[in-house]
Amino acid sequence: MSAIDQRPPLTPTAESGPTTVRRTLARPGVPGVAAGLALLICLAGGVWAITGLRLNIATLIDSAGNAVDFSSRMLPLDFPPAPELLGLLWQTLAVVIAGTALSVVLSVPVALLAARNTTLNTPCRVMARAVIVLCRAVPDVVFAIAAFRVFGLGGMTGVVALGVHSVGMVGKLTADAVEQIDEGPRTALRAAGAGRLQQITGAVLPQVLPSLVATALHRLDINLRVSVVLGFVGVGGIGYSLATAVNRLDYQRAMALALVVLLTCFAFESVSGAVRRTLLPEVTTRSRHSRWRGWAARNTGVKAAPSAVARAPGHAPAGTAVAGGDGTAAVRPRTGPPWNGARVRRTVWLTLALALVVASAVRSGVSWQALARATDSFLPTLGDFLPPGTAGTGGTLLDDLWVTLQISLAGTLVGLVPAVLLGVLAAGNVVGSPRVARFFRTVILCVRGVPELILAIVLVVVTGLGPVAGALALGIGSIGLLGKLVADSLEEVEPGPVRALLATGARRHQVFFGAILPRAWPAVLGHVLYQLDVNIRSATLLGIVGAGGIGYDLLNAARVLEFGVVTTVVLMVLAVVLLVEGLAVWVRKVYA
Amino acid sequence: MTAPGPRAETPAGPERAQPVIRLTGLTKRFGSGPDARTALDQISFDVTGGEVVALLGLSGSGKSTLLAQLNGLRRPTSGTGTVLGTDLARTGDAGLRELRRRIGFVFQQFHLVGRLTVLENVCTGALGSLRGPRLGLFTYPRSIRERALDGLERVGLAGHAFQRADTLSGGQQQRVAVARSLMQRPELLLADEPVASLDPESSAQIMRLLRDVADQGRLTVLCSLHQVDVALSWADRIIGLRQGRVVMDLTTRDIDRAEVMRLYTEVGADPAPLPATVAPSTGTR
Structure with missing residues (x-):
């Protein structure tokens, strides 16, 4: 009997005994089922929130009348006189720029202490990570309330609030970047006897710089959007004028100012892109090789040796004539890069950026005296916020936290469907047409450009005070961020399996479901939960402008100087945010 | 060879x-x-x-x-x-x-900071003999920069001094690494x-x-x-x-x-x- 004859039959035969059903689907694991259940609960929560808030077509139709009425009340727009408007704009920009610069200054040491490869020891690392988490979880408005106690009215309050809160993001992303560096250059410097600080400035920071600049510019963008809310707690600038106009029900002025903020955000986005491109040129291709070499040869004063053969030590390099003896003038080699177009551009931008930061700091009232005052008042101010208390409003706080959660769940779910749709259409590897993908990327970018707070203010007016406005604002806001993250996740999928399926003759939608989605969906899920986390924090802020939830309690507590209540609100939001973050980490781990 | x-x-x-x-x-x-x-x-x-x-x-x-x-x-x-x-x-x-x-040390993987210029990478070899941290080429004394240029000329790469290190070939990057180790004047x-x-x-x-x-x-x-x-x-x-x-x-x-x-x-x-x-x-x- 041949070997082939001895193989077992492929299908059970009558002689092969009782028929056994072979499993064609993997047995579900306990973690997978648990994570699935948790996600289902979140989804059910979203549906419950939308129903509970009566966020439906009927409400929207009811609001349509308000919208028409609102349009008539906001038109014509009433812009302040140009000098006043420019003054307000500069005041806001100064706070935003100085705040972001402060966050970078604070974030670098925190990030170096928080990164596994540069920290001093484990306790330092844990503490630095805790500082980052705390800065991120505590809303900037709370920092503003605290800073207001020290600095009073003025830019310094805004600078400190934005600066400290931004450490949460800038510090985290920088720490992550530090952990991802190539350790080789640092090892080389260590082997050459360089000290720890020299290793960091010589090998770590140069590698992290692109990420730091990109993060700082991104944060600048975010801070400009959120700076409006600081106006509601007394920080001067456009936000303050906007808050005053809204409180006076002067919608012509309020919407004019909102439009200015919107246009500034759009302008900022394009300027920051140009700055990023100029400060961080990506000259990694060999295409510029010869051009650079030409420049260098012309400008260094030394010529490239024809081969790697070494010369005798002590021999002066070509182009270096030693002054003296023969009376010739000394021709010293160039030891700095040549002044070519790129360097001139980079220097101009860098100088402008530094000048802008200094001018912003001066305009915002940053001074040594202010810093000294901050040092003196730090502990007394901290004492105001401790211990946490409820001032007899514990029940209300819990109810309002529930509402905030409802707003964020509803907002996330409302934004989810259009965000995923836009994200899919903006992913080049899914739609197959770069032009279509680019178009939808632009749509996402435009939606992202609209600050949620402006949306919330408009929606509060249209739908009335309350959570519906907040949920809708978050929903629309989610489209921008989540849409981008979904598109990025889809595009990051390795192209091999896609090509393999295309090669088998599969259609584009089959490729999407067969090769792209299975790889991308854990990341997409993580992003959805991240969006929920962002929305919970944003919902707190939106409450301040009248969109319901616990943010309103926060503002009220600050107004009546019940700072213990502020701390309680912060701790409550912190607990929920950490819960959602933990869920996101766990789900990503389970489905990775 | x-x-x-x-x-x-x-x-x-x-x-x-x-x-x-x-x-x-x-x-x-x-x-x-x-x-x-x-x-x-x-x-x-x-x-x-x-x-x-x-x-x-x-x-x-x-x-x-x-x-x-x-x-x-x-x-x-x-x-x-x-x-x-x-x-x-x-x-x-x-x-x-x-x-x-x-002691000079030359590694298999060169260990250069790709986005820094060749000259700055060479200058980092002198960090052990300098006090304090340095960030940017201009923070190194001119004498160190000149020595770095000498080192680059010695390895035949003086013409690439202001090029980004990651634009060089592997062999050139290793020569830069040798020049960097020479900055220590090693024994x-x-x-x-x-x-x-x-x-x-x-x-x-x-x-x-x-x-x-x-x-x-x-x-x-x-x-x-x-x-x-x-x-x-x-x-x-x-x-x-x-x-x-x-x-x-x-x-x-x-x-x-x-x-x-x-x-x-x-x-x-x-x-x-x-x-x-x-x-x-x-x-x-």
Whole structure:
């Protein structure tokens, strides 16, 4: 009997005994089922929130009348006189720029202490990570309330609030970047006897710089959007004028100012892109090789040796004539890069950026005296916020936290469907047409450009005070961020399996479901939960402008100087945010 | 590939009196308990001033660990080791850092900061002799920048001084790394498989450069290699490692290719010295 004859039959035969059903689907694991259940609960929560808030077509139709009425009340727009408007704009920009610069200054040491490869020891690392988490979880408005106690009215309050809160993001992303560096250059410097600080400035920071600049510019963008809310707690600038106009029900002025903020955000986005491109040129291709070499040869004063053969030590390099003896003038080699177009551009931008930061700091009232005052008042101010208390409003706080959660769940779910749709259409590897993908990327970018707070203010007016406005604002806001993250996740999928399926003759939608989605969906899920986390924090802020939830309690507590209540609100939001973050980490781990 | 042959004569003079490297029973273990792994086992040899030594052995035989020990990047578990008069086991962190300032180290993967200019990468080699941190080319004194330019010219790359390091080829990047190590004005040069990731032409250039640098500066060089032919034509002496032990230590004049190849062909053999391949007096000539 041949070997082939001895193989077992492929299908059970009558002689092969009782028929056994072979499993064609993997047995579900306990973690997978648990994570699935948790996600289902979140989804059910979203549906419950939308129903509970009566966020439906009927409400929207009811609001349509308000919208028409609102349009008539906001038109014509009433812009302040140009000098006043420019003054307000500069005041806001100064706070935003100085705040972001402060966050970078604070974030670098925190990030170096928080990164596994540069920290001093484990306790330092844990503490630095805790500082980052705390800065991120505590809303900037709370920092503003605290800073207001020290600095009073003025830019310094805004600078400190934005600066400290931004450490949460800038510090985290920088720490992550530090952990991802190539350790080789640092090892080389260590082997050459360089000290720890020299290793960091010589090998770590140069590698992290692109990420730091990109993060700082991104944060600048975010801070400009959120700076409006600081106006509601007394920080001067456009936000303050906007808050005053809204409180006076002067919608012509309020919407004019909102439009200015919107246009500034759009302008900022394009300027920051140009700055990023100029400060961080990506000259990694060999295409510029010869051009650079030409420049260098012309400008260094030394010529490239024809081969790697070494010369005798002590021999002066070509182009270096030693002054003296023969009376010739000394021709010293160039030891700095040549002044070519790129360097001139980079220097101009860098100088402008530094000048802008200094001018912003001066305009915002940053001074040594202010810093000294901050040092003196730090502990007394901290004492105001401790211990946490409820001032007899514990029940209300819990109810309002529930509402905030409802707003964020509803907002996330409302934004989810259009965000995923836009994200899919903006992913080049899914739609197959770069032009279509680019178009939808632009749509996402435009939606992202609209600050949620402006949306919330408009929606509060249209739908009335309350959570519906907040949920809708978050929903629309989610489209921008989540849409981008979904598109990025889809595009990051390795192209091999896609090509393999295309090669088998599969259609584009089959490729999407067969090769792209299975790889991308854990990341997409993580992003959805991240969006929920962002929305919970944003919902707190939106409450301040009248969109319901616990943010309103926060503002009220600050107004009546019940700072213990502020701390309680912060701790409550912190607990929920950490819960959602933990869920996101766990789900990503389970489905990775 | 052509590389300059071994020196006709070994250096003479006072520097011969004191060995640059003296290892006696040097052992390095990683981990503890049943998972402990012995990377270096009772290593003993001397290297005198001006010698050019090739370390040969299979991957995992302990070459890189040995170089890291000599540079003071890692401390031995037991045994004694003295490099440039510094006791590796007993010297504190500051003393070891001082030692590292006197030793140049060339790595297989160049270890340059890709987005910095070539000149700034070379300047970082002088950090050990400078006080305080430096960020940006302009923070280095002009004298250091000029020395860096000299170094770049010495390796034939002065024309690339202001180019980003990651725009250079692998061979060019390794030459930059050599220039960086020369900034230390080293008394000893260690090279860990400096040509393992380079094409034959670039490898030849690098090995020629290292030999020239060694000859002109009377430098002591220890270089781990995989290419037997390169080692035979380039070094004065070959030290062979197997499973963390020295199994071969002879001058290149006293050994032929077939003997050296036994390091690679007798895989899994007992790490006892290969017959007639260890000179009687700890390997020195």
